Amino acid sequence: MRPVEQAGKAVAELGQNIGDYIRQQRRNAQISLRQLARLAGVSNPYLSQIERGLRRPSAEILQQIAKGLRISAEALYVQAGILEQRAGGPVVDAVLADPDLTERQKQVLLDVYQSFRRENAASSTEPGEPTGAPPSAEPASPARGRATDEE
Incomplete structure (x- = not known):
């Protein structure tokens, strides 16, 4: 593969990665595509294209999407390859x-x-280790559990 083709493929993969990340964050926030588009001030088709990796959003659009998702714009910039972790x-x-x-x-x-x-x-x-709290950990009290849910 020629260097130009490799660069084009890398840009396409970055677009797909940011789109997947935005879709995941939107679903985690339980926001529909239409709701996020409205909150971010972009059209439904444009946001859909971003999520499917067909469009690579600008830093300004990412900032608007981050605001709509109530996450840091920096997280989106890192995913998009604009900033380094x-x-x-x-x-x-x-x-x-x-x-x-x-x-x-x-x-x-x-x-x-x-x-x-x-x-x-x-x-x-x-391998074989259970995830979550170690067996010796005390169970969370109801008050502590509620505080975690609110965070």
Whole structure:
């Protein structure tokens, strides 16, 4: 395959990936295609073409779609290949930006966060391991369960 054909195929795959991601986020939010199109200020056919990978939306359209989905535009930009994934991510950024935390508190929070991420990554790579909470974990109280649902 010639370099020009490879580049064209890569762009088409990026369009498909962003379309799949938008469709998944729309379904997770339980929003119809028409509702999202209206919220984002785009036409139904255009949004449908984006979801099917036939069109590659501009950064401005992605921002409008993100607003309609109530997700970060950055997440869509990363999926579309406009931005590169940041190492820290939004959790790290939020902790570091909080003016009410001391530097020591920030570091402790980030250490705990990273340990949870490492633990989850390790458990997802071990074959035969159940996903979810470890057997020794206490069941969530009803109050804690409700708080999780609201987040």
